[in-house]
Amino acid sequence: MSLLAAEFVLVVPVDLAQKPKWTKGPLKLVNLPGTPHEIVSDTSGRARYVPGSHVPFLLYGDTKDERRWHQSNEETFNFRSERGHDVDFVFTGRELFWIHDRTPHNALLVVHGRVNGTAEQCLRTLVELSNLDPKHGASIRSALESQLGTASLGSGVRRARLMSLVCPDDAGLPTIASNLEPEWSAKDQWLWYLATAHMPGTITVSRDSHDQVRSRSIRVTDEWSGFVASEGVSYVADRLPPAGLAQADALRQRKLRFHTIELDAFLLAEAQDVLINRIGDALFQARKGGHHSSQSVAGMSSPLAAYRLMNWGDRITERGYTNDLFLSLRSVKGIPDRLTELREDVREAITELEAQSAASRNAALGVLAILGFPFSSAFAIWAGIEDRTIEGLWTAIASAAGASLMLSLVIPGLRSIAAQAIGLKNRIR
Template sequence: MRLRRGSGCVIFEVRLTKPPAPWRPGPYPVRLPRRAEAADRELRLTYFESRLQEVLYGTDGAPVRWHRQFATPVPLTGACVRGVEILRMPLVRDGLGLAVLHVDLTDPGSPGASPVPALERLSRLATASTPSGTGRDALQALLPAGTQLVESSTRARTLAHVTFEDRPAPVMSAPYTGWSPVDQWLWLLASACSEERFAPDPDEPAVRSGTVVFSADWRALVLREGAAFVGMTPDREDEGFHALAEAHVHSIYLDAVLIGVMQLYALNEVANAVASTPAGRLDADALASLEHRLMNVRRRLWFSHVTVRGKGNELLRQFQDQHALPALLDNIISELSDAARLVEAVTNRGVNAALGLLTILGLPIGIAFSSAAVWGEPHPRLFLISALAAVAGAVVVVAVVRPARQMLRALLRRGPR
């Protein structure tokens, strides 16, 4: 078994304090085989719907994505970095963004070596368990000024693409003989994890539920933290079909996954905002702010149909399913609907209580002032006496009449916290 190609993308979380101005705006341009053009911003816009242009690529005057290509690939923990791109995420706070490394995973000196160990090391560079000086510093050095790597409790997301000079051969142990060689490679690459570190249940069909069939030449598997693309037919041409497939992985299919990642961050931020708002502080203004944030996410980001061409939609839907994003969106909508009913009920209760008190207390007040108008001559002292009598009558009514006390308590009650 000889690997013909092995490359991938590693997606890290970063914090942007300023735009990476020295870097060129736009996504990392991927060379297309047998074509003079590259898969740059203009070409990718012909693949994705125009409604996603702003979040994926920005506009001419306001870019949200920048890239840097290396003339000579930079070694990093057993892989070689071709280039880096930075994407500022919309609708999230604290200047959060994503850094994407485009890497070569195969070693020309060891064509039979598995790319899984290098992919696993790359995915763990920014985790809290990775000590400084073991590759994280080198990763930070690849980023532009004003972009800081964020230490994460989880591994980075990965995409991997491999092909073979002939056909894939089995690579996992005996319990997985029921899996095809392609499925074995898909699992190892999508999980970025060796069988020794984590062995999936070979009899659980859900393990491979994220499979996307492209054609007889290649297929993909999407898991929570990664995706893999494996060629199923021999790859014997430098500029053949599998070269084009590799270019698609590093461009449009990467962008489809990035859409899913941005949806994940934006929806989680709205969900956290809903959960952190105490019920006792929910009012019309707070509810309107939460609903406005959710509406922005839905209008700018929440789409499962992003293209009329290719398999980008299916890849995105598999990512959404792996992270239960449709269920998360339904939960947020349900919570906001319940909050709206609560706010409406509290508002109606307050209005009704105010109207009821006004009606009940209007009687002693009206009697006090009308009696003064009939029996006395207009005088400031008479007005003061009438006002005191009206207040005393109102206090007596509240003390004696039970419904009046209930309406006063309802008017003053602010609800549970």
């Protein structure tokens, strides 16, 4: 069996050191060109569907603050993967979406494409595309690295987030996991395995899994449904709309939304997820040393500022199921709950740093007082001597320094000031 359409978008966190020499703005696609209903998916075209000025700025930037770049291409890849699967796919466009200032993971790479082959081959290729493991997914990783432009892919990145779209031909959608319970329709199966980026038989599928598909599926049209998992989102049609010109128009429009406004919703949720991970990593590094340093809090400043900008609300379009997609993406990633936990952790880190800074200042003043005591005392003694000589001054300073040292060793309060100053020097670096 074959598919009428099998398309994808891969999203991967990358390090972006400099702006790419690509076209500014999101990938430009055109639907119904040359007709009164022509739709161009450039920045101005997409902004018509997105409320206000805040969200368009986050997604597309402006002339003074560039945030997104794209380049159209047509590159075909076909090879046998490290897992022994024959894959055949085409990259049709790429984008870079800037998130915040500091590396690592300060941008998202977005790669658009389509897959070729039978229904089973398309499924295998789509699942393989998410595997960037340097050993088990080396060939896919190499293909993706050819799309990086000025960005770089960190060695720790082993999976890509997968958006997939599948539409059957007149034969309908084939079953891909015949061992599942009868209540799993072919559509349910495709939605689950594509969104989780797994092949049938490679993971355990429980009754709860089917309940999730049924409860969390997003109804797009009578034919199309979407499903969100932590690994990605899938769109599957179980049948074609009525034949004729309307059928082709409906499929073109579905592809256009998939590669544009629905991708934008996916990118915002993914950006929030990356930023929360960055903030959490900075907190972990601080806690690993048993304290919060100024450097660790500084490491949080860029993602914190970016997240405050990104956390704009729960709408990406004026109406429609794309808002449901965005809310579902945030929920699956646990973004609202993780953000609540991080707020308290960040507040604690900043409070501790402020306390450390105050203690550092007080200790420094105490040390200055201890160091200054010998000199002030020496000058006072020297001034009271009628026969003032340089040798007498040095003798007075030495005597006062000895007395200061004895007091620092005997009196606990003075001894703790010096110890505190030494300790803070080691802690705040």
